[in-house]
Amino acid sequence: MxxxxxxxxxxxxxxxxxxxxxxxxxxxxxxxxxxxxxxxxxxxxxxxxxxxxxxxxxxxxxxxxxxxxxxxxxxxxxxxxxxxxxxxxxxxxxxxxxxxxxxxxxxxxxxxxxxxxxxxxxxxxxxVYGREYRYVRSRLEAGLLGTLTAYRGFHHQNLDGYPEYWRGYPPMKYATHALCPLLGLTGTTIESVVAFGSGRLTQERRGRFDNPFPAEKGLFTLRGSDVVAEVEMSFFQVARPYIEGYDVHGDLGSVEWPADHVGPLVVHDLQPLEEHLPATGLRGRKSVTRLVEAPDDVxxxxxxxxxxxxxxxxxxxxxxxxxxxxxxxxxxxxxxxxxxxxxxxxxxxxxxxAPTAAAWTAPGICAHESALAGGVRVEVPQFSAGRS
Ligand SMILES: NC(=O)c1ccc[n+]([C@@H]2O[C@H](COP(=O)([O-])OP(=O)(O)OC[C@H]3O[C@@H](n4cnc5c(N)ncnc54)[C@H](O)[C@@H]3O)[C@@H](O)[C@H]2O)c1
Known part of the structure; x- marks a missing residue:
């Protein structure tokens, strides 16, 4: 200083x-x-x-x-x-x-x-600094989600009318908001990705980028974890309001983002298999669902x-x-x-x-590469402060 x-x-x-x-x-x-x-x-x-x-x-x-x-x-x-x-x-x-x-x-x-x-x-x-993330992390650390099984991140935002430099922006090259919560929660990085472009970007929306897609969807494998992250991104031609969030599913509990982006989180807790179920002909374990406003912690x-x-x-x-x-x-x-x-x-x-930021940003770049190649699997490089 x-x-x-x-x-x-x-x-x-x-x-x-x-x-x-x-x-x-x-x-x-x-x-x-x-x-x-x-x-x-x-x-x-x-x-x-x-x-x-x-x-x-x-x-x-x-x-x-x-x-x-x-x-x-x-x-x-x-x-x-x-x-x-x-x-x-x-x-x-x-x-x-x-x-x-x-x-x-x-x-x-x-x-x-x-x-x-x-x-x-x-x-x-x-x-990874929002109140929702802190709430999910506290439930995971307290064992209330059990072992993580699945994750879905999503970011939909309509960029029509944004400054010119956004025109044609490849959605997956902004995947950090959708993907990073899982990387923060699991403390691991992405190993590989398979992604596809969805829809066809109209000619007048194409900008300086090599991108024909208004929306992209990808499946990301993690290093040292069996969870596969599903990520859905769109910046153009998807008729819905802004949303930027994620659903986290464990074998005991789940937390889901509110469908309209604002309002309480949707929390599910799996219940024990009811012993009398076979006699009734019913199957499957029930979940109890409640709405929770994530608290602030200062x-x-x-x-x-x-x-x-x-x-x-x-x-x-x-x-x-x-x-x-x-x-x-x-x-x-x-x-x-x-x-x-x-x-x-x-x-x-x-x-x-910087090494963490690179590890968190590279998967989206690789996802766009995969989408451009029609869904080939792309390995995500690792970054360390010692590499040059
Ligand atoms: N949740 C988030 O993390 C989040 C949310 C919004 C924006 N962002 C990021 O923040 C950044 C800014 O977004 P924004 O919506 O404010 O963009 P913007 O285009 O509205 O504003 C960018 C500002 O930078 C100025 N600028 C441009 N070139 C400059 C230069 N060479 N030197 C100095 N100033 C320059 C512009 O005049 C403008 O005032 C983007 O990278 C965006 O991705 C992140």
Missing amino acids: SGTSGVSVAVVGLGFGEDFLPVYLAHPDVREVAVVDTDERRLAAVGDRYGIVSRFTDYAEMLADDRWDAVHVLVPVPLHADFAVAALEAGKHCACAVPMALELDDLQRVVDAERASGKRYMMMETT SDLPPELAPYVTDFEVHPADGGPVLLRRAEHGGSHPHLVHEFVSAVVQGRPAAID
Whole structure:
């Protein structure tokens, strides 16, 4: 850390990036916050709203300024890998929105840059810091799900009207939200994938990507686990509201995501086989089903960050009207920020360091490769900090 105590952080990209500003500004170990965006109007509006005086339109200029210890990158996905490598090579710690990169070679570049720099990289995967994930994990750890048998992750989001760089985006290259909860729960990685494209992307939706599919479906095998993960992704031409979640099935209990994305989780507990069943002619074990609102747990957060796990008000520094900000993604944002800042302060790898982020991002890249090849099985490479 430069100079006086605390981490100084530059937030880069002020769309989704704005959601993280109040959290960094409140964190007791963050000394100063800068904002970076090529869009001058957005930079001025957001800077004014949060009273942030350090503003840059040029990422390289900010990187050359040694006042900044760390960056949080939230620019368009095609820039993620280059921005992360540039930050690490400039001697800065780097948090980055998902996915880590779009190509396998770029995953390795970031892994290598993290190792060479001695700085901290963290992929800010929201799904494994949300209240739902914590609830599922607590049931698994308490033995209430039994042994995991099956997993289904899904992410459907209509990207019509999104910025141009999303046009034709291969859905599987954004599979982290659908897949990572299982990888977090099992502590393992993906071994291979078989995937198919579904539907045909209309000509006007095709962008810079090699992708003819509006939707993709894949089956992923795990290393050291018998569970097969089924993942369903769509960004175009699927008529349903946004949903980003997962169902986890064990031999004793299951947790399923709400069908309309909001609201309580659906929890099933398998009951013992009723002894009188054979006499009645009925078959099969029953499950008891109930709806559960996953609770928030702020016990591992500094008290200053606790308000940000639920919707909160922003009182603009420029005197503008009070804004309500939604605590999206299961209240995960303060938890992510705290993990990243803590890794920097404590000088240890972040929970989703570069090798982990590469292992979590590569399966989706390989799934798209499989889909393009009509469903051939693709082995997913392994990443370690020692590989070059
Ligand atoms: N749940 C999640 O984890 C989640 C949710 C939303 C978005 N994201 C990710 O966050 C990132 C940002 O998403 P978004 O919806 O805010 O995108 P956006 O396109 O709305 O905003 C991106 C911002 O980056 C700025 N920008 C573009 N190029 C730049 C450059 N060279 N230097 C500095 N700034 C630049 C743009 O001006 C814009 O303000 C994406 O990678 C997206 O995948 C993740």
